[in-house]
Amino acid sequence: MHTRRGLHIGLTGGIGSGKSTVARALVARGAVLIDTDAIARSLASPGGAAIEAIRAEFGDSAIDASGALDRARMRELVFTDAQAKGRLEAILHPMIGLECNRQALAAAGKTTVFDVPLLVESSHWRTRVDRVLVVDCAIETQVTRVMNRSGWSRDAVLAVISQQASRERRRACADAVIHNDGLTLDELAAQVDLLLAQWSPVEQSRGSSGARPT
Structure with missing residues (x-):
């Protein structure tokens, strides 16, 4: 139906x-708001689902003392390395898409x-x-x-x-x-x-x- x-x-x-x-x-x-930035922050927070993939791709220096993505360092890297943004997005975007789908289904109607x-x-x-x-x-x-x-x-x-x-x-x-x-x-x-x-x-x-x- x-x-x-x-x-x-x-x-x-x-x-x-x-x-x-x-x-x-x-x-x-x-x-109902589905905030992709908020989802991305959650994924890259301490214990977030993307943290280990980010660490594997960019090294320990990409993770701050709390265990989250070091956003200031990543922002600097993205502005100086044209490929860094794409590498980060390749990790985050599929995960964001899945969570958007889940929240959209919950908001049906x-x-x-x-x-x-x-x-x-x-x-x-x-x-x-x-x-x-x-x-x-x-x-x-x-x-x-x-x-x-x-x-x-x-x-x-x-x-x-x-x-x-x-x-x-x-x-x-x-x-x-x-x-x-x-x-x-x-x-x-x-x-x-x-x-x-x-x-x-x-x-x-x-x-x-x-x-x-x-």
Whole structure:
């Protein structure tokens, strides 16, 4: 018997765009959040399922004193070694995919939000979701937000942005874009409400026909 599934939204945006704030607004409206970054952190935490594979691939220096992935060291390595990112992703991405599938099955029938920073870079996500929602803002806004919240230098933030898909590339993949420059939290929430009102009545159309609604 066919199981009716809820709307699947792929949520993405650059660092500092406000994507996590939009995710919280969607959850507050009843959506189930599947956070791929959170899954990755769990996999690479002390005792996580990916730790021994990471150790085998990168050596003991990739693991910090707590037994977790040394994120600062790995970030430096990724920026200096073009192949390091792919080697790490080859370990994490299959495990993340399996956990996403498990959580999606548990959320069957509900609106489900897949928070995927690399959604645009990983083309298979377009086929897994009914709608892609991009949270966008000016690069200078991204830099200011990340510097204020994380204490990173401007150059460090720009280095991360340079590793991510461009704003133009993300917007080209989007079914909707929230332009999160100068919005209050209430204004951001109002845009989320509007999107859900537009999308929910047709949440099954892609699942049944594969067609992309207009």
